[in-house]
Amino acid sequence: MISLDIAFTFFGFALALALVPGPDNIFVMTQSALFGRLSGIFVTLGLATGLIFHTAAVAFGVAAIFETSQFAFNVLKYIGAFYLAYLAYKSFRAANKKLGNTKTPKENLLVLYKRGLIMNITNPKVTIFFLAFLPQFVDSKLGAIVPQFFQFGALMILATILIFSLIAITAGSLGKWLNNSQSAMLWMNRFSGVIFISLAAKLIFAQK
Numbered sequence: 001m002i003s004l005d006i007a008f009t010f011f012g013f014a015l016a017l018a019l020v021p022g023p024d025n026i027f028v029m030t031q032s033a034l035f036g037r038l039s040g041i042f043v044t045l046g047l048a049t050g051l052i053f054h055t056a057a058v059a060f061g062v063a064a065i066f067e068t069s070q071f072a073f074n075v076l077k078y079i080g081a082f083y084l085a086y087l088a089y090k091s092f093r094a095a096n097k098k099l100g101n102t103k104t105p106k107e108n109l110l111v112l113y114k115r116g117l118i119m120n121i122t123n124p125k126v127t128i129f130f131l132a133f134l135p136q137f138v139d140s141k142l143g144a145i146v147p148q149f150f151q152f153g154a155l156m157i158l159a160t161i162l163i164f165s166l167i168a169i170t171a172g173s174l175g176k177w178l179n180n181s182q183s184a185m186l187w188m189n190r191f192s193g194v195i196f197i198s199l200a201a202k203l204i205f206a207q208k
Contacts, residue, residue, distance in 0.1 A: 037172025046116025
């Protein structure tokens with residue numbers, strides 16, 4: 001069991017890291033602006049759920065494979081890049097369609113959740129970051145190591161949900177304006193597509 005002082009210190013770092021501009025929070029921002037704050041929150045929940053995978057990978061030593069094996073690292077990053085390119089294609093295609101009511105149906109919230117989940121899981125850089133970051137706070141004197149990893153992972157997930165939900169709520173306030181402006185929605189979809197392409201390119205050229 002980790003101590004409270006270590007937990008508060010780690011949580012402070014986690015909140016700060018979640019605030020740093022990066023692919024995930026930019027992704028939440030664009031999706032929230034396009035489809036509303038609830039959609040952004042579901043994307044956030046998907047991204048946060050993906051962190052369970054990375055926590056488990058580090059806790060059980062799987063992350064070491066991605067750190068030592070260039071092949072494994074490349075396979076996962078290309079899968080992630082392909083998925084991001086697919087999302088870019090969908091965004092550009094949506095930009096060319098006739099715009100009407102752009103409110104996201106409830107059944108599509110699961111799709112947005114899965115989108116965040118897949119994006120997070122297929123990013124090997126997150127696993128390697130966890131491998132470098134989490135062990136700094138683990139102390140064998142406090143008991144079993146694996147439970148400590150999951151406790152820190154839970155704190156990271158909580159910080160991610162808090163910060164990213166705030167981003168979703170803030171960006172989602174643009175939703176009404178976008179729904180009332182066809183040209184704004186058109187350019188927002190195009191902007192979203194460019195973001196996806198940029199993230200895909202960044203992932204393809206990522207090095208361990």
